[in-house]
Amino acid sequence: MDTAAVSRETEAVPSHNSPEKTTEKKVVGVRRLKEAMPTPTKTRIFTVANQKGGVGKTTSAVNIAAALAMGGLKVLVIDLDPQGNACTALGVDRNKTPGMFEVLVDEVPLAHTIQKVPGFAALECAPANKELAGAEIAMVSFVARESILKSALLDYMSEREAAGSRLDYVIIDCPPSLGLLTINALAATEEVLVPIQCEYYSLEGISLLMETLGKIRKALNPLVRVSTIVLTMFDSRTRLANDVADDVRRHFPQELIDIPIPRAVRISEAPSFNQTVMTYDASSPGAIAYLGVAREIAARGVVGESVSRTEGVKYP
Ligand SMILES: Nc1ncnc2c1ncn2[C@@H]1O[C@H](COP(=O)(O)OP(=O)(O)OP(=O)(O)O)[C@@H](O)[C@H]1O
């Protein structure tokens, strides 16, 4: 993609003060790709998980979500990490609405937490408020505590569907642990997206994640599986990064999206401007790579998991 592929369209939104006066319009800029992405046959729910910290979970969650939304799809990001990094990157105020703590602990409907992400036509976020850090302890005595998110999400998805505005993608950003928050996400999802940082020890944690998934399949959710692997912070100049990438290719040929996300300054700068790299610098290599990954995810959602994938762009 080049810059020309992203157009800054404008949508006229009626002013809140004078809904009747159609001449008075507030203009809001919305980023859209010229080439739309295919709509999945049903809502696809991804949990972005890896118990290792700092591997690019949040960065991948928000940028893939942003790219899918720019492709014309309806996307919800659930920030399930008390750190609230996804909220920061999406420019969502964690204190404005109830958050995931209230959803999980106080049975507040997910719909009450939803905030629109500025600058996108159909990207929403359910924020992680600070109280979420205490949710795992608060939930310990609850009945069916592992499936609370699943019921809340299913209710919200049904509401959206009934309103004729079905969600295309739900992307859940998890904390770096396999505790009750992550288990709630894994119980609610069919697809797990695992970001793997191309560094030493990267693959070691994956076996623990796979073991946990095996237990969740038996006890809670027979359908959950790792469907997607993304290589993050890839530095093609290092032998180690290439070796890790080769290992992942060998072990996960179906799951890997072979468009490594380069280690890139623009990606790490974007959150400090409350943005994803998709809006912060859409023509930067990081944004182009995340766009490629999102397109591939969208393409797989249409052809079905067993059909071969389109060929990925490889970084030199
Ligand atoms: N491709 C990249 N290039 C450069 N920096 C990156 C890239 N991807 C992520 N980062 C930076 O690395 C750090 C960790 O990334 P991120 O927060 O996405 O990881 P995480 O797995 O969500 O972390 P945590 O486990 O704490 O939730 C952040 O400062 C982020 O800006």
Ligand SMILES: [Mg+2]
């Ligand atoms: Mg994170």
